[in-house]
Amino acid sequence: MNFNAKTKIGDILKEYPFLVDFLPTLSLKFKKLKNPIIRKTLGRTATLDMIAEMGGINTDILVSEIKKLEGEKRLLDWS
Numbered sequence: 001m002n003f004n005a006k007t008k009i010g011d012i013l014k015e016y017p018f019l020v021d022f023l024p025t026l027s028l029k030f031k032k033l034k035n036p037i038i039r040k041t042l043g044r045t046a047t048l049d050m051i052a053e054m055g056g057i058n059t060d061i062l063v064s065e066i067k068k069l070e071g072e073k074r075l076l077d078w079s
Helices: 009-015 019-025 028-034 036-045 048-055 059-078
Strands: none
Touching: 009 019, 009 036, 009 048, 019 028, 019 059, 028 036, 028 048, 048 059
16 A cells, blocks of 8 residues: 555545554554544544644654654565
8 A cells, every 4th residue: 555645544444454453652642543433534534644644743743753664564574
């Protein structure tokens, strides 16, 4: 999956549901994404850029961390 600032968080969480548990380690404000109703509502419209702003972190850092985890997940799935 190709990640950038305009990628919708819902698309990412659908592909990589484990990120729901990881994202709060970057910002406690991401704990809200654990709520299925909020996740479903935000997921349709919120981009990584919007989520990063909500969490008070830099978009590039958020995208980088997600890409890094995605790569690690691929390695684990491959072995």
